[in-house]
Amino acid sequence: MADDGNNAKRLKTSEDDRLIADLRRTITELESEIGRRRGRRDWRDDLESEIEQRCVRRVEGNHEVLPVVLEVVVAPSVDLSRIDTSIVAQITSFLGTSRELVNLALTCKSFGWRQPTSGLNWSLVEEVARQEVYSRATGTEMKSLPRYVSGTTTWLSILHRFEHLLLFDVLAGGGGIEHRNGDESRVYGTTNDYCTAVSNSNIMTTGSHFAEFEITGTPFIGVARPMPKEIFSRESFNFFNSDHFDALLAARTDRWGDGKVHACQYFCRDGGAIWTSFRGYPGYHWDRYWEGYRYEGCRTGDTIGMLLNLDEGTLTVYRNNRRLGVMKRGLSGSYCWYVRVGTDHAVAIKRGALPNAEN
Structure with a gap:
């Protein structure tokens, strides 16, 4: 029985020695790999590549590919109908000239089309042009300007005339x-x-x-x-x-x-x-x-x-x-x-x- 105990002890010691040797060999290999990667300038790229590859590996036990989720960025939009017309008109008035207002009208129907829901009989751009004429023109100048006629003479055309107006006073x-x-x-x-x-x-x-x-x-x-x-x-x-x-x-x-x-x-x-x-x-x-x-x-x-x-x-x-x-x-x-x-x-x-x- 004593010999059996000694044999068991020798077997356990031998297995421990092999395990320790394996661990030391593994540690040596890891240190060598780490040293090799540190010596390369692109070792970070290797790691990033490996991470990326792992992200698309098949799940063990489930042969489905991990789904790739793409984030779709949608350009923000503003619903002008939710904003008070007077505020939009006030901001638009800073454009200043009839040419700039025409360019604005061409960009979006919310500016250039008639606004029936807002109570205006014309577009926002037309309203800004009307306000500009009335705020800047004197009584004498107003007499020299054409009159607004729906479908014939627009407020934009009147503003353009006012901008080019000279008077023989x-x-x-x-x-x-x-x-x-x-x-x-x-x-x-x-x-x-x-x-x-x-x-x-x-x-x-x-x-x-x-x-x-x-x-x-x-x-x-x-x-x-x-x-x-x-x-x-x-x-x-x-x-x-x-x-x-x-x-x-x-x-x-x-x-x-x-x-x-x-x-x-x-x-x-x-x-x-x-x-x-x-x-x-x-x-x-x-x-x-x-x-x-x-x-x-x-x-x-x-x-x-x-x-x-x-x-x-x-x-x-x-x-x-x-x-x-x-x-x-x-x-x-x-x-x-x-x-x-x-x-x-x-x-x-x-x-x-x-x-x-x-x-």
Whole structure:
């Protein structure tokens, strides 16, 4: 029996030794593998690859592949019908211009389509345009704007007109000139004597300014110094009448600057240029040989463009979007637009977009 006990002890010791040897060998292999992986720069990639492979292994005892769940991200949307119309209109009003509002209307029917559920008879964009016109236009300007007509004249078109609106707010030289239907952006001559209309409230002192004049007949079109309104009440007023020069020079301000070109006009009949310094007799100078003179006049229906560049001191003339050339140089200080019309003449004025470049 003693031998059997000793044999059992020897067997147990032998098994323990083998187990310990196996464990030591396993530890050695693991340390070697860890060292090998640490010595490689991409050992993290190996681990990540192994993890990924394990994620798609078949479940032991169940041969189904683990499901792959894809998260679908849906772009958030806003139901404008749940938002008060006045709030949306207030936010939209910060866009500012009619062109920006048109672009907004084209992006989404919630902005550009009529809103019957909100009580509006027009779209949100139309409502913003209406509010902009009423908040910015004066009573006089409102009279010069077209009226809203459903299906014909939109509030967007009215806002666009307002953004380009210039007014002849001063009529001088007697009763031979008038507005019609309350529209101060257009003047009509009624006698053979040329009378003057001035956009006296639109004073230009720096930068570039472009105006377009749609003509009937052969008026004069140009720029002149802004004046106190009482001067325009003088009989037979004309910027080129030497009888008025003393009064005109007495109205001089520091805003005129040092320039000597106090009025300059284009004659639509023959394309000539005329300018004055308000001194001497006759006190004006004809220039029939400026670079844009073509020995040709303008016709009813033509549009004359005037580009006043006060950074360069130039006045450039366009006819029907065709650049004629620089009519006068040496302009500086403050100016405003004006026209002179005779019988059967008419002129409509509006702001125009600056030409792309002066060639």
